[in-house]
Amino acid sequence: MVKFSNKIWTALRHLFERVLIAFWRRAAPVKTPPPTYSTALADNLQMHMNLVMPLADQTPVGRAQAAQAIAANIDELFSGLSNVGTVHFARFDLIGGNLCMYSVFDGDFRAYIRDFICVFGSVFDSLLGLVADPPPSPSALHPEAFIDWIHRHDSFQIPRDLTALFPEEKNLKNLSRDLVLLLDANPNVQLGRFSGYPGVSVAQIRHGAGLGW
Amino acid sequence: MSARGSLDFADLQGNILRGYGKQYVRHLVLTVANPAAARRWLADASSGDESATPQITTAEPWTERRRTCVNIGITHPGLAALGVSPSSLNSFPHEFVAGMAARNVLLGDTGPSDPSKWKEEWRGEGPHLMISVYADDAADREATAARILAARGAFQLRAALEGEGFAGGLVHFGYRDSISQPQFYGVHDPDDRRDDQPFVEVGAMLLGHATPIENLRWEVPQPNVLGHNGSFNAFRVLEQQVAGFEEFLTACADALMNNPLSETLLPPGAEAGWDPPMDRRAALREMVAAKMLGRWRNGVPLALSPTSPSPQPRIDDAGLNNYGYAHDPDGQRCPIGSHMRRSNPRDAKTVQRNTNHARRLVRRGIPYGPHYDPANPVKAERGLLGSFMCASLTGQFEAIQYDWTNLGLQDPRITGSNDPILGNNDPLFSRFSFPVGDNAITFRGFSHFIHTRGGAYLFQPSMSAIRHLASLSGGKTARTR
Ligand code: HEM
Numbered sequence: 228m229v230k231f232s233n234k235i236w237t238a239l240r241h242l243f244e245r246v247l248i249a250f251w252r253r254a255a256p257v258k259t260p261p262p263t264y265s266t267a268l269a270d271n272l273q274m275h276m277n278l279v280m281p282l283a284d285q286t287p288v289g290r291a292q293a294a295q296a297i298a299a300n301i302d303e304l305f306s307g308l309s310n311v312g313t314v315h316f317a318r319f320d321l322i323g324g325n326l327c328m329y330s331v332f333d334g335d336f337r338a339y340i341r342d343f344i345c346v347f348g349s350v351f352d353s354l355l356g357l358v359a360d361p362p363p364s365p366s367a368l369h370p371e372a373f374i375d376w377i378h379r380h381d382s383f384q385i386p387r388d389l390t391a392l393f394p395e396e397k398n399l400k401n402l403s404r405d406l407v408l409l410l411d412a413n414p415n416v417q418l419g420r421f422s423g424y425p426g427v428s429v430a431q432i433r434h435g436a437g438l439g440w
Numbered sequence: 441m442s443a444r445g446s447l448d449f450a451d452l453q454g455n456i457l458r459g460y461g462k463q464y465v466r467h468l469v470l471t472v473a474n475p476a477a478a479r480r481w482l483a484d485a486s487s488g489d490e491s492a493t494p495q496i497t498t499a500e501p502w503t504e505r506r507r508t509c510v511n512i513g514i515t516h517p518g519l520a521a522l523g524v525s526p527s528s529l530n531s532f533p534h535e536f537v538a539g540m541a542a543r544n545v546l547l548g549d550t551g552p553s554d555p556s557k558w559k560e561e562w563r564g565e566g567p568h569l570m571i572s573v574y575a576d577d578a579a580d581r582e583a584t585a586a587r588i589l590a591a592r593g594a595f596q597l598r599a600a601l602e603g604e605g606f607a608g609g610l611v612h613f614g615y616r617d618s619i620s621q622p623q624f625y626g627v628h629d630p631d632d633r634r635d636d637q638p639f640v641e642v643g644a645m646l647l648g649h650a651t652p653i654e655n656l657r658w659e660v661p662q663p664n665v666l667g668h669n670g671s672f673n674a675f676r677v678l679e680q681q682v683a684g685f686e687e688f689l690t691a692c693a694d695a696l697m698n699n700p701l702s703e704t705l706l707p708p709g710a711e712a713g714w715d716p717p718m719d720r721r722a723a724l725r726e727m728v729a730a731k732m733l734g735r736w737r738n739g740v741p742l743a744l745s746p747t748s749p750s751p752q753p754r755i756d757d758a759g760l761n762n763y764g765y766a767h768d769p770d771g772q773r774c775p776i777g778s779h780m781r782r783s784n785p786r787d788a789k790t791v792q793r794n795t796n797h798a799r800r801l802v803r804r805g806i807p808y809g810p811h812y813d814p815a816n817p818v819k820a821e822r823g824l825l826g827s828f829m830c831a832s833l834t835g836q837f838e839a840i841q842y843d844w845t846n847l848g849l850q851d852p853r854i855t856g857s858n859d860p861i862l863g864n865n866d867p868l869f870s871r872f873s874f875p876v877g878d879n880a881i882t883f884r885g886f887s888h889f890i891h892t893r894g895g896a897y898l899f900q901p902s903m904s905a906i907r908h909l910a911s912l913s914g915g916k917t918a919r920t921r
Contacts, residue, residue, distance in 0.1 A: 263545070264545035264546045266545060266548070266550055266864075268847070268856050271847055272847075272855075310793045311792065312793050313791060313792060333847075333849055334843050335834075335843060338834070338842075338843055341834075342795070345656060345794045346794060368659075369659060370658065370659065371534070371659050428849060428856075430849075435852075440852055
């Protein structure tokens with residue numbers, strides 16, 4: 228009986244929250260801030276991309292198809308990533324109904340994705356056939372649209388300083404509300420990142436370790 | 441390889457694929473005062489009727505040399521002012537929509553180069569368009585500019601920027617400029633080619649054509665008539681700290697005089713055989729200047745002549761661009777971090793494997809301000825009015841400026857150091873290093889020698905696009921600031 232009333236309470240609370248969020252969204256919308264640049268070297272190296280792409284078919288069959296497609300193309304993807312030259316790590320995951328590509332790279336996001344189109348755009352185009360709302364294809368003929376699409380599917384990265392997220396917010400008391408609205412608009416976010424060797428590029432690591440770059 | 445033989449030169453603005461080699465330039469920095477009148481001027485300037493107004497110069501081959509040439513570039517707010525529809529405006533690439541000032545951190549325009557400190561004409565929404573007049577003499581330039589500005593009620597003049605070429609093609613800092621330019625398929629003569637680099641697809645400059653990146657084409661802003669054959673221009677007003685630069689060279693030469701490595705760098709006595717001969721300190725100053733750029737100040741490339749600006753046999757003008765860096769992998773001749781090798785690594789190994797030859801720029805620059813005479817130094821603003829042209833501002837201009845100039849991502853040995861000439865250097869962190877045999881010489885603690893004083897991302901429409909713009913309606917005037 229107690230359990231049942233707890234459930235009702237939770238459901239009511241969620242309903243209330245949803246109504247409140249819908250109200251806030253209209254009354255005091257927040258903008259997801261665009262990516263910012265920094266002059267500090269360490270802020271321009273080891274950038275993160277957390278690409279979350281909902282699959283068109285999220286059943287085990289659809290997910291198996293995605294796993295097979297990655298397996299069939301993995302060599303080409305890896306040699307492409309190596310040719311991009313600025314990639315520290317990249318991995319492909321299936322999380323829930325999403326095909327995910329997580330990577331750490333040096334330099335500008337758009338330059339990274341452009342290089343990515345050049346070296347394995349055609350493989351990626353075929354993978355994107357499995358995704359729910361694919362970008363215009365082929366990427367090589369729609370590079371800007373493709374980059375914008377990747378940007379939209381790249382999880383928003385919450386900076387260390389939460390107040391920096393909402394520069395136009397005058398009232399600190401509203402920060403929690405703003406954050407709720409931001410998370411409402413961005414279901415996937417990155418909350419923090421650590422590097423054991425900040426301010427060093429992948430080529431510097433390879434060069435230093437005698438691996439060739 | 442689409443462009444060979446298939447380019448309609450009459451549809452292209454003439455300053456993109458080739459330069460005019462004119463000594464006098466005036467850039468009229470304008471806002472649209474009255475959209476209908478401005479469109480009328482565009483119609484007149486593309487009508488072929490020289491009596492109506494000076495005509496926009498196309499890329500059609502000349503039968504005789506023109507005394508003056510005119511070209512235009514339009515900003516994103518300028519396109520809106522001329523009546524381009526919101527959906528068409530949105531089809532332009534995002535960095536052009538944002539504008540140069542909004543890209544300042546990425547470009548390194550911070551501190552004294554911050555857009556908040558730019559000259560008035562570039563602040564706020566910035567200008568709408570720039571009409572550039574090129575002439576062989578100052579009187580022609582004056583007359584042509586005056587005729588353009590007579591277009592009744594069309595434009596409001598925010599500034600007239602004057603540039604004047606120095607003898608021998610020199611720019612401030614004393615270097616010879618405008619030697620390296622891309623050579624295009626279908627434009628330049630392959631039999632007359634003295635450049636080690638591959639010919640370049642015109643799609644590196646013009647929208648709607650194959651680019652140097654295999655299979656990749658930049659999206660053409662819509663409607664097609666507006667975007668096709670258009671090009672982008674990152675126009676920058678770059679103030680040069682000439683006295684500071686010369687003092688830096690002197691300080692470096694002084695340091696080298698006490699550094700035994702300088703004997704490997706420049707074998708003692710070699711300078712006596714230079715043309716003209718120099719004393720050791722002066723020669724070391726020139727050596728540092730050459731290491732910072734990648735060419736001696738007279739244009740001779742270090743890659744071809746690492747220890748003398750006047751090699752024997754002489755390198756003639758046509759040979760000044762005929763080289764690469766593949767045989768100089770460590771930068772013993774031309775430092776990896778020099779301005780030129782950073783801006784175009786040619787055939788050198790780069791971290792981003794597919795970027796060699798893929799980020800070419802056409803550069804059209806002219807000095808402004810008085811020539812600096814160290815014997816009689818006059819304090820005045822001086823610098824370069826630089827146009828950096830390409831088909832993709834992010835893919836070419838910004839990629840060079842951010843990845844290569846400011847970050848040095850292309851080679852792990854320079855990552856984290858900035859361009860010694862162009863970079864926004866901070867004395868706390870700056871370093872410029874180059875190998876000398878098994879050792880290296882490193883200079884530290886220098887400041888920036890170049891400040892950005894203004895600039896804009898301009899779209900350089902084709903002639904068909906100019907006529908299309910002239911046929912629009914609506915539009916708006918400048919926002920009051
Ligand atoms: C006041 C500022 C600048 C000065 C004094 C300057 C000076 C020079 C000089 C003297 C040369 C060699 C001449 C030649 O080969 O044609 C050169 C080459 C070059 N510069 Fe600059 N430059 C400036 C700004 C820039 C900027 C802003 C960029 C682009 C981001 C740039 C990109 C290049 C490129 C691509 C080359 C040709 C390299 C090659 O093809 O090997 N420069 N510059």
